[in-house]
Amino acid sequence: AQKVTQAQTEISVVEKEDVTLDCVYETRDTTYYLFWYKQPPSGELVFLIRRNSFDEQNEISGRYSWNFQKSTSSFNFTITASQVVDSAVYFCALSERLGSSNTGKLIFGQGTTLQVKP
Amino acid sequence: NAGVTQTPKFRILKIGQSMTLQCTQDMNHNYMYWYRQDPGMGLKLIYYSVGAGITDKGEVPNGYNVSRSTTEDFPLRLELAAPSQTSVYFCASSSPRLAGGETQYFGPGTRLLVL
Numbered sequence: 001a002q003k004v005t006q007a008q009t010e011i012s013v014v015e016k017e018d019v020t021l022d023c024v025y026e027t028r029d030t031t032y033y034l035f036w037y038k039q040p041p042s043g044e045l046v047f048l049i050r051r052n053s054f055d056e057q058n059e060i061s062g063r064y065s066w067n068f069q070k071s072t073s074s075f076n077f078t079i080t081a082s083q084v085v086d087s088a089v090y091f092c093a094l095s096e097r098l099g100s101s102n103t104g105k106l107i108f109g110q111g112t113t114l115q116v117k118p
Numbered sequence: 119n120a121g122v123t124q125t126p127k128f129r130i131l132k133i134g135q136s137m138t139l140q141c142t143q144d145m146n147h148n149y150m151y152w153y154r155q156d157p158g159m160g161l162k163l164i165y166y167s168v169g170a171g172i173t174d175k176g177e178v179p180n181g182y183n184v185s186r187s188t189t190e191d192f193p194l195r196l197e198l199a200a201p202s203q204t205s206v207y208f209c210a211s212s213s214p215r216l217a218g219g220e221t222q223y224f225g226p227g228t229r230l231l232v233l
Contacts, residue, residue, distance in 0.1 A: 045227075105163040106161065
């Protein structure tokens with residue numbers, strides 16, 4: 001079965017520290033997509049990144065970077081020089097195709113709560 | 119673009135009552151979804167739709183119904199509310215991609231408490 005595991009339930013860091021959020025996934029598919037979403041205290045879900053299984057290049061966007069390693073089935077997320085505004089719950093998700101349709105459902109990990117203290 | 123909007127933001131229901139959670143998107147997305155998020159958990163798919171007039175069950179459909187009469191709207195109906203339906207409900211939409219893996223954009227959520 002497809003599965004996403006975020007083993008870190010809660011992480012607390014002091015502002016300006018770097019922090020890495022782990023994500024491990026299981027899938028039988030050879031083509032698949034991985035996502036990260038941020039859920040700030042206000043509750044909405046904010047899309048951060050999508051990565052397909054054929055692209056193992058690391059990606060950097062400002063203070064955010066993602067490390068995708070197919071060999072270990074991991075898609076980790078690093079925040080450099082964390083800020084208080086980074087405090088949120090972060091979800092890793094895997095797209096699973098729904099039957100014969102062209103769309104897929106997102107299988108979410110349980111989320112990692114990141115607290116950045118000033 | 120407002121994106122995906124949901125109403126109401128918060129509602130308290132008594133056991134056995136029914137209600138409709140509204141979801142509208144203005145991005146002309148074909149695909150729409152309803153998820154629920156229980157405390158401390160990730161989201162689980164309730165129902166989805168690949169276009170007007172087409173809906174299908176997700177992972178946890180029991181106790182819910184949906185309809186999709188237009189591209190923009192995808193209401194979720196709760197019949198005979200039960201305490202187990204206390205949750206936060208998220209609507210999402212996406213645009214089809216031939217290769218799959220389309221990005222789903224979420225609404226702000228509806229917090230539902232059933233007492």
